[in-house]
Amino acid sequence: MKVLITGAQGQVGRCLLASAPQDVTTVGLTRAQLDVGNADAVNQAVELHRPNLIINAAAYTAVDRAETEVDAARRVNAQGPRHLARAAGKHGARLLHISTDFVFDGRAGVPYAPDAPTAPLGVYGQTKLEGEQAVRELLPQASVVLRTAWVYAPHGANFLRTMLRVMAEKRQVRVVADQIGTPTAADSLAAVLWGLAQRPEVTGVHHFTDAGVASWYDFAMAIFEEATLMGLLPPGVRVTPIATTDYPTPARRPAYSVLDKRTLLAALPLEHQHWRVSLRRVLQGLQSPSC
Secondary structure (H helix, E strand, O other), X not given: OEEEEEOOOOHHHHHHHHOOOOOOEEEEEOOOOOOOOOHHHHHHHHHHHOOOEEEEOOOOOOOOHHHOOHHHHHHHHHHHHHHHHHHHHHHOOEEXXXXXXXXXXXXXXXXXXXXXXXXXXXXXXXXXXXXXXXXXXXXXXXXXXXXXXXXXXXXXXXXXXXXHHHHXXXXXXXXXXXXXXXXXXXXXXXXXXXXXXXXXOOOEEEEOOOEOOEEHHHHHHHHHHHHHHOOOOOOOOEEEEEOHHHOOOOOOOOOEOOEOOHHHHHHOOOOOOEHHHHHHHHHHOOOXXXX
């Protein structure tokens, strides 16, 4: 199987390349190598490499900047998946597209099922939803839209790395405690995507995060506790819970975005680890990250 991976330098893209099965030939294209918002470039790349499968890990993820950089967000998050789906259909490839919990408004009291009504609160979520819709419209029988949440890795810009830096430098941090979701290690997500790559019969919209539920404050406390035990942080860092209203941002975030993963877990046998187990694994590999 030949697999084309977009966004190859991102958190998920790097983990996909690092964990590719031995019987898979990968072509990883970075943002500089392939602008997914350019229809001609996408078609040329797919025609050149002739993949059996495309995994779209390219995304505009600057949630707050998206409120003013609307065109840039839409180019990558909405137009990009449309171009990829059209090219995949033209050349007979399957498409796995990564989406987000931000397509929901966060008002639910139970985990969101894949078919739950969507209602994005901002530009990022809206453009990601438009991308989902394009994939499902153009490639309904040969695509999977996989929503995930709170992704982090040993590299890139993410909550884990920010917390480790701020805790080491300032010895104190204030973290929102009233937004609820599930942290997801990028290598966990990559393993699921490779599992889906081997199951062409799986289509439609599915959800995946690591197991469990947390607030951002819970996540920060776990980072502090685990990193301190490993000697990555000094003891005595103060982590203070705050409300969303105490930390205003340009974009609104869903207050509750736990995802219901039952359809995916039924379709794909896997070891579904709790987010804290995944956090420990990622922290242990910080000195020599595999992805």
